[in-house]
Amino acid sequence: MTLPQTTSDDDLLRQMIAGDEDAFTELYRRRQGGVYRFALHMSGSEAIAEDVTQEVFIVLMREAHNYDSQRGSLAAYLYGISRNHVLRRLERDRLFVPFADGPQDEEQSTPATLIAQGDPLGDLTRNEMIEAVRGAVLALPAHYREVVVLCDLHEMSYAEAASVVGCAVGTVRSRLHRARAMLVEKLRAIDEGKTARTVNPARCFA
Amino acid sequence: MNCQLFETVIGDLARAAVMDAQSRDDAMAHSEACERCALRLRDEQMLTAGLRRVAASAEMKEAPARIETALHAAFREQRSHRPAPAINRPHTQPHTRSLKGWAVAAAVILILLVLAALRLDHASSRPVESARDVKPEQAAPKQTAPKEAAPKQTAPAVAPLVAGFSANTPSNIREQQAAGVIRKRPSQAPHRYTPNSKDGSGSNPQVSGPEATEIATEFIPIVHGDNLDSMESAQIVRVELPRSALISFGLPMNMERADERIKADVVLGNDGLARAIRFVR
Numbered sequence: 001m002t003l004p005q006t007t008s009d010d011d012l013l014r015q016m017i018a019g020d021e022d023a024f025t026e027l028y029r030r031r032q033g034g035v036y037r038f039a040l041h042m043s044g045s046e047a048i049a050e051d052v053t054q055e056v057f058i059v060l061m062r063e064a065h066n067y068d069s070q071r072g073s074l075a076a077y078l079y080g081i082s083r084n085h086v087l088r089r090l091e092r093d094r095l096f097v098p099f100a101d102g103p104q105d106e107e108q109s110t111p112a113t114l115i116a117q118g119d120p121l122g123d124l125t126r127n128e129m130i131e132a133v134r135g136a137v138l139a140l141p142a143h144y145r146e147v148v149v150l151c152d153l154h155e156m157s158y159a160e161a162a163s164v165v166g167c168a169v170g171t172v173r174s175r176l177h178r179a180r181a182m183l184v185e186k187l188r189a190i191d192e193g194k195t196a197r198t199v200n201p202a203r204c205f206a
Numbered sequence: 207m208n209c210q211l212f213e214t215v216i217g218d219l220a221r222a223a224v225m226d227a228q229s230r231d232d233a234m235a236h237s238e239a240c241e242r243c244a245l246r247l248r249d250e251q252m253l254t255a256g257l258r259r260v261a262a263s264a265e266m267k268e269a270p271a272r273i274e275t276a277l278h279a280a281f282r283e284q285r286s287h288r289p290a291p292a293i294n295r296p297h298t299q300p301h302t303r304s305l306k307g308w309a310v311a312a313a314v315i316l317i318l319l320v321l322a323a324l325r326l327d328h329a330s331s332r333p334v335e336s337a338r339d340v341k342p343e344q345a346a347p348k349q350t351a352p353k354e355a356a357p358k359q360t361a362p363a364v365a366p367l368v369a370g371f372s373a374n375t376p377s378n379i380r381e382q383q384a385a386g387v388i389r390k391r392p393s394q395a396p397h398r399y400t401p402n403s404k405d406g407s408g409s410n411p412q413v414s415g416p417e418a419t420e421i422a423t424e425f426i427p428i429v430h431g432d433n434l435d436s437m438e439s440a441q442i443v444r445v446e447l448p449r450s451a452l453i454s455f456g457l458p459m460n461m462e463r464a465d466e467r468i469k470a471d472v473v474l475g476n477d478g479l480a481r482a483i484r485f486v487r
Contacts, residue, residue, distance in 0.1 A: 019285050021278065021281055021282070021285075024277075024278075024281050025274075025278070028274060028277060029274075032268060032269050032273070032274070033267075033268040033269075035269075036267065036268050036269040037264050037265075037267055037268075040264060040267060041260075041264065049269070050269055050270065050273055053269040053273055054269075054273050054276060054277060057277050058277070058280060061277075061280065061281055061284055062284070129256055129259065130256070130259050130260055130263050132256070133253070133256035133257060133259070133260050134260050137257075137260070148257070151221075152221065152254070152257040152258075152261070153257060153260060153261040153264075154261070155261075173217075176217060177213075177214075177216075177217050180217055180220075180250065180253060183253055184249045184250065184253050187249075187252075187253065187256070188249065
């Protein structure tokens, strides 16, 4: 997934601190995708993901001296900043906007709704499997959602995820186990609901 | 392996994560023997497949180009306002500057203590000199040295401290505080409080303002090295102390009047602790 890197993140950061704009550009282009997608998976909102991405790199510009390579990789450091900003933003907005892949998704134009206590089946049954899983992830409580996003969607190791979240590896493992059990339960319920529902003949001809 | 142990490894198994080979074999053997655990494993594997599809669907998503443009502008602006910091610049190592400040403060205090000891030694052998107050117009140029010990001393930083003064504070205190609350170094016309002064000399500066009859020393920090200018607000309390307190602060005292009391103004911080004191006559 990542291209071969001739200059390490730490070296690019040192050059960036010294005022090298090209180093900043390289560093940004190398890491912005991961930061953006993490914020997107956590929030379900492209707008939030864009804001968070910008904020993360602004923070990096201003507080680069706070990064300590002994405590973890720069990628984990950036994810940690992103996590804090996303959680703060979600807490502030209490917003959940499911994003869609294609224009045929009717949810794209619907206003943001809080998906947790409402009727997730009503929203999710109209989506493909990807949307079902994505929606289930977004419906998780934040501390469960983040470990699923980090470990399953971003394929981080337990240690890396623990560095981002700021907890022990064992905590990450137990939260991930519990989060996945919740997802399975939710998806099974969706699957059972689909099986019990009468097939819409219109969809057969779609 | 039992169902309980199987549950602890099912996530790694379904995600094909790195795990102990023996544990993997045991878990797989158990799933073949236990229908419930087999169903659990199937659900976990389906979930993993779904999550990987979600990840793959977003793999190409990234921040729009305008974000990079905005960040470049911010980077250039930041670079133009601040020279590119090297790793060892003082502001990237705040503890270095604070250490230097502490060292200077310690040196100033040591000099003051030595001079106070010398004053005590001479106090009984020569007439006490008159107390002098700081004229506002004289304060500023003579306060340069103490500022080295408190590099953040600026008028705006001191102003809130001034605002917290009690109503009966002589008006020229504001000028004194603006100039710096740390005592002057002895080489710069030291202020010495002399309780016995019956000075009629016109050379003694008098406190201006409503309490023109009072003469006071500068504020002496009680906690060595304390930077009073960093205080956002403070309160001044008028107290009476035994004259022997003068010795505690390195000031000369007439031993014949040791039993008498002396007025003092004590600066209290927001935490209620005494931060500075000056003696008043």
